[in-house]
Amino acid sequence: MIAEPFLQIDNVSRHFGGLKAVDEVSFEVARGEIVSIIGPNGAGKTTLFNLLTGQLPPSAGTVRFEGRDIGRTRSNERARLGFGRTFQISQTLTSMSVLENGMVGAFMHERRLPAAAARAFEALERVGLAKRATDKAGSLTLGERRRLEVARALAMKPQIVLLDEVMAGLNQTEVAEIIDMVHALNATGVTFLVIEHNLKVVRAFSRRVLVINRGRVLKQGTAEEVLSDPAVVEAYVGKIRA
Numbered sequence: 001m002i003a004e005p006f007l008q009i010d011n012v013s014r015h016f017g018g019l020k021a022v023d024e025v026s027f028e029v030a031r032g033e034i035v036s037i038i039g040p041n042g043a044g045k046t047t048l049f050n051l052l053t054g055q056l057p058p059s060a061g062t063v064r065f066e067g068r069d070i071g072r073t074r075s076n077e078r079a080r081l082g083f084g085r086t087f088q089i090s091q092t093l094t095s096m097s098v099l100e101n102g103m104v105g106a107f108m109h110e111r112r113l114p115a116a117a118a119r120a121f122e123a124l125e126r127v128g129l130a131k132r133a134t135d136k137a138g139s140l141t142l143g144e145r146r147r148l149e150v151a152r153a154l155a156m157k158p159q160i161v162l163l164d165e166v167m168a169g170l171n172q173t174e175v176a177e178i179i180d181m182v183h184a185l186n187a188t189g190v191t192f193l194v195i196e197h198n199l200k201v202v203r204a205f206s207r208r209v210l211v212i213n214r215g216r217v218l219k220q221g222t223a224e225e226v227l228s229d230p231a232v233v234e235a236y237v238g239k240i241r242a
């Protein structure tokens with residue numbers, strides 16, 4: 001029996017005027033995977049996320065989710081289908097409580113207040129923030145805020161969560177906590193697609209890594225294969241060392 005296709009990206013492009021921010025990108029994500037995307041600044045990673053979540057329409061190509069072409073559906077419809085995401089720039093609403101932040105995600109599926117609160121609380125438990133539910137989100141540490149953003153995505157009951165540089169600015173302890181959290185969530189069936197600059201994290205997360213450079217897929221493979229490729233080192237790792 002052929003495994004059910006999960007997320008399939010075929011020759012997807014997005015142009016801004018003459019700039020090919022994403023240029024004929026193709027790859028697949030299987031259900032249950034954690035796939036990392038690496039690449040230099042400006043390579044097109046966030047634009048690719050925006051194409052997957054429907055924040056941007058593609059200039060060309062197809063995005064299929066569970067066999068269905070979703071390339072032209074809007075972002076709220078994709079959220080309903082099962083796409084959750086976090087953003088590179090924190091979207092935490094600091095004057096609201098931690099629980100209320102979670103409820104922003106829960107309202108995607110649930111209009112009744114008590115049910116949305118229950119769903120948000122369950123998501124907070126899954127990221128280890130239930131004890132902080134009534135605190136103002138502005139009182140959280142950066143690491144806790146990142147976990148709250150994941151909780152908000154989880155409250156939408158996603159099948160796949162896209163993490164955009166969730167480790168940026170975190171200390172080693174916080175990074176380790178988020179690695180454990182992602183592995184625990186993955187064990188419960190959540191698929192992850194992760195933009196990540198920290199190569200230790202990439203190694204910890206992913207069996208499969210996609211390298212994007214100048215809008216194109218430079219290489220895909222295991223972390224070992226990808227990170228030992230001279231072309232990848234030239235395009236990416238060298239720039240980090242520099």
Ligand SMILES: Nc1ncnc2c1ncn2[C@@H]1O[C@H](COP(=O)(O)OP(=O)(O)OP(=O)(O)O)[C@@H](O)[C@H]1O
Nearest residue numbers: 016019021039040041042043044045046047048088
């Ligand atoms: N809305 C837009 N209009 C015009 N150009 C854009 C737009 N969004 C992104 N770009 C350009 O597209 C290219 C890819 O940007 P993108 O943010 O996707 O890169 P990235 O790999 O996520 O980079 P970083 O690691 O710095 O976040 C860049 O040259 C960027 O300036």
